[in-house]
Amino acid sequence: MFSVGSRSNFLTNESCIKPKGGLFSGMDRTPVTILTGFLGAGKTTLLNRILTEEHGLRIAVIENEFGEIGVDHELVINADEEIFEMNNGCICCTVRGDLIRILGNLMKRREKFDHVLIETTGLADPGPVVQTFFADDEMKEKLFVNAVVTLVDAKHILLHLDDSDEAREQIAFADVVLLNKCDLVAPGELDKLEKRIRAMNALAKIHRTTNAGIEIEKVMDVGGFNLDHAMEVNPHFLEEGHHHHHDSHVTSVGIEADGDCDGKKLNEWLSRTVREQGADIFRMKGVFAIKGGLDRIIFQGVHMIMDAANGGPWGDRPRKNTLVFIGRNLDRVALNAGFRACLA
């Protein structure tokens, strides 16, 4: 049974095996895309675009937002969002009961879906939605998170960003941010807004859109935590990490170090970190070189849940470690020091 924040030795060489589940993509599992964003940000517009485009995918849609604009699609399922606490208030054991029940039923169908889209309410906390696909065995076995896609209303988001935990968390959890309604905002303002979002979430891909117009594959084919993607954004987050931004509540902390880590020390430090600070850590992503191991280790976490997978051989590439925390009130200095103490 998975235990909170103390999965033993998951980063040692012996455990460098293909994961059974988690947030990592898998060919035999169905991808799930989670659409978040405040009411009016353009979630339903994007959903309608996805459903009407000729992509040949059989998509099931679970809608928690019963908006005025209906989505005309035979596989749209309406359900109230329902938070299940599995372990008396433990944040990592919070999952979405409605998704477990509906998807449990859908996955019994003989004719499977190519993709599942979940449209959350404007005020939804993405944490339990993502954790559902990590903490529930059946969900983990049959589905994986392709991406958390957050729609941001470029015109109005600044009204919410300072005083809404939900708005900040939706950005912090995102793999993809659609900075929408860009036609209503001057380019200079967009640059500032994008910089602010980037400071909160250094890893998300940010696309500027109008009427949620975007190539579907940029939303539907993200592929979960992708190693190439992680390496691609790596230089940027490190650069951003040294600047001071006024969104002190939600920030990204990027750490990079050449050489190898001691797997045991790293495992112990990560376990302790999520145990003590997991409530404030929204997402973690990393690539590690473990001493004695030939392969890259890909790491990802949500609050107190962590998972690791084999990322294939380093080959001729220089061995180095990259780790990003996205969360609230993160102590950049302490996290850097903690990680560096794990180097071999």
Add this chain to the structure above:
Amino acid sequence: MKQIAAVTADDNILSLAWCGDSLAATPSTGEILVLDAAGRNGSALAGHGAGNGESAWFGGSLATCGFDGKIRWNGREIHAGRGIIERVKVSKDGSFLGAGQGKSLLVFDQDGNPAQGLSRLPASVADFAWDPSDSTRVAIVGAGGARMWKFGESEPFARFDWGGASLRVEWSSCGRWLVTADQTASVHIYDFTRDYPLHIQGYETKVRAMAFSADGKRLATGGGSVITIWPCTGKTGPEGVTPVQLDGHDGEVLATAFSPKTGQLATGDGTGMVLIFTFEGDKATRKRLRLDAGISALAWHPEKDWLAVGREDGAVSILSL
């Protein structure tokens, strides 16, 4: 064991329900089939779009429901809201039909008129069970655990809200016991006579199948490949008792059903194995049947030794034992 009828639906069989010699087979999607007394495919009822819910016989007609938020029964279609309906259940005396939809429990009388249901509940209805001795009372499970309600009252008359979440619930026909299958690999059993909850952990997996015997003296639970039989007798029931564990399955047990006529227990697993257990005191003997696809539903005929077996590939067989 002899097969007396067979039919194939479009999808995984979600539920089976007998009414006399008629059997309703509800697949996850597609038409809901009703076999007649001779085992022929008597009729096919329209499905409910993205997914069907579990059907139930109500006043001699089959009530169906589904993810489209609709209930169809006796030529009527009731569309109370957009939320999904996962199952309909009929009170033991046959007077009411109930359906959970979001935070409401919809209840209809035999004329199809709304009766006193429950709305604005504290949590969505994951499942519910009628009190076998009082059709104005129900147990509802979901986030928080189980709460027992009497229609017309604003507060539950009993609470077994243990803080976690429960997905399914059964009320023993004797009225004494309530069991919930939880989001975690555990069950909660409540003894109404003592107002006393028991939390049973240690299952290999989440419990996806459970059933009380017709007299309420045995509770069979899945939760892995082993079936656990809890004695529900005496002053304290399962408390402090070592349960009987029945093996023989190769995969996770997905369906269980006690025969109301013989007391035999039928169980089915994801590999296509069906086991029939016959109890003599503390001993159980078993018969084994291997089918081609995972077993998703089982239902005993109320008066005969017929067992309906539904499979993940949509096949339904009626076996005479």
